[in-house]
Amino acid sequence: MSSAATRATGPDHLWSVDEHLEDILTTVRPLEPIELNLLDAQGCVLVEDVTVPVSLPPFDNSSMDGYAVRVADVAGASEEFPAVLDVVGDVAAGQADLLHVGPGQAARIMTGAPLPPGAETVVPVEWTDGGLGEGPVTGMRARSLAPEGAEGHVHVYRSAQARAHVRATGSDVKAGDRALEAGTVLGPPQIGLLAAIGRGTVRVRPRPRVVVLSTGSELVQPDEQLGSGQIYDSNSFALTAAARDAGAIAYRVGAVADDAETLRSTIEDQLVRADLMVTTGGVSVGAYDVVKEALSHVGDEDEEGGGVEFRKLAMQPGKPQGFGSIGPDHTPLLALPGNPVSSYVSFELFVRPAIRALMGLDDVHRPTTRATLTAGNALTSPKGRRQFLRGTYADGAVTPVGGAGSHLVAALAHADALIVVPEDVESVEPGTEVEVVLLG
Known part of the structure; x- marks a missing residue:
């Protein structure tokens, strides 16, 4: 049983939102770290600081197509009195054997190419005649002529300060610097930085694998024909998308009919690919709420720490909830109510933090703020329940969307x-100023 279950006084105990969340977060533990290739680590959380082994850039290089020159050789250059320099050759990106630039000399240089010995600065090709003796080069002609031309002379029409248009060694990061801190979520820029400093693998906590399963004999898959009394299964799609948005690898399982044995078998089959299981529907007190029945016989519920407890929470929507662990690995399971708004609100309050905890993040909650309520009428809320109403937030104000009904999918959207x-x-x-949970 889950860690806080001993606080409960029985099936009629009314849990607060905070008690239920605390029970989840004290039970769920971060996944064990693994070493992954960079692209496989996208979306994962670093478990150790990453130190820069090689400075970026690793050598002085040009930020422009142009000419590498000595400062004294272009001092006072103008269109009327250009500096005329001997071109000693080309320096391309990736070139190992570098030319030496002496007095009165210039080397054509490409963007990213190393600054050759003797050179002190770079003049852009637009400040020159491109070695053709036809006046300053501009626009597309500048770009097309920059890497071309035979050795000869170049006219430079502007002076340049020392190290102008030069990217200095270590100007991005220096060897020994901390590139990324433990706890960083690896997005595209972080993956790029790791590659740039030569890291092909990185030690991270993997993205949690979350299996989402909806229950109900009335549920039909989208694109199928609705029969009498049937509705489309939207919960499993919304919750799978929400799990992915939270950072998980999420698997959606088609709706399972109201049959305890079928549901039990499906859950047991899915445990092999689950770090967390989420069910929706079948947790109330109705005759066909089979999740309770099914989960009372799944896996190792008799082992210490196993089993799922079903609870009543002092909240609206989402009063009925279930939480515990199942299977030989004690996989955490959260059982959410079946009404669309109830299931989504429950996901945001309880499942999303559990996913973020599995990832090893310190801050697992959505951001909150204070906002002024803008509404035509007063909002009412049942005494003793923490209510979560849908709204739109902008510029410090929040406006309710739809009513309090837990079936209002359009308003939720x-x-x-x-x-x-x-x-x-x-x-x-x-x-009135109210607390607002921002949903992204």
């Missing part, structure tokens, strides 16, 4: 925030 009404508040007047 237009919301980007949850308005929190505390347990001891039964009415909130327009203009």
Whole structure:
């Protein structure tokens, strides 16, 4: 059983939102670190600091196509009195054997190429005649002529300060610097940095594998024909997308009918690819709420620490909830209610933090803020329940979207925030400052 279950006084105990969340977060442990190739590590969390082995850039190089020259040789250069220099050759990116630039000399240089010995600065090709003696080169002609031309002379029409258009060794990061801290989520820029400093693999906590399973004989898959009394299965799609948004590798399982044995078998089959299981539906007190029945016989529920407890929470929507662990590896399982809004709100409050905890993140919660309620009428909330209403947030104000009904999928699709009404508040007047959970 989960760690906080000993606090419960039985099936009629009313858990607070905070108690239920605390139980989840004290039970779920971060996944063990593994070494992954860079692209496989995208979205994962670093478990150790990464130190720079080689400075970036590793050598002085040009930030422009142009000419590498000595400062004294172009001092005072103008269009009327250009500096005329001997071109001693080309320096291309990746070139190992470098030319030496002496007095009165210049070397054509490409963007990213090493600054050759003797050179002190780079003049862009647009400041020259491109070695053709026809005046300053501009636009597309500058780019097309920069890497071409035989040795000869170049006219330079502007002076340049020392190390102008030169990227200095270590100007990005220096050898020995800390490139990334432990706890960093690896996105594209971080992957790029790791590659740039020569790291092909990195030690991370893997992205959690989350299996989402919906229950209900009335559920039909999208694109299929609806029969009498049937509805489309939207919960499994919404929760799978939400799990991916939270950083997980999520697998959606087609809706399972209201049959305990079928559900039990499906869950046991899915455990092989699950670090976390999420079910939706079948957790209330109805005659066909089979999740309770099925989960009371899954895997190693008799072993110490195993089993799923079903609870009533002092919240709206989402009063019925289930939490525990199943199977030989004690895989965490969260059982959410079946109404679409209830399941999504429950995911944001409980499942998303569990996923982030599995990833090893310190901050597992959505950001919250205070906002002024803008509404035509006062909001009402049941006494003793923490209510989460959908809303839209902008510029310090939040506006309710739709009503309190837990079936209002269309209103949920237009919301980007949850308005929190505390347990001891039964009415909130327009203009009141309220707590808001920002949904991204």
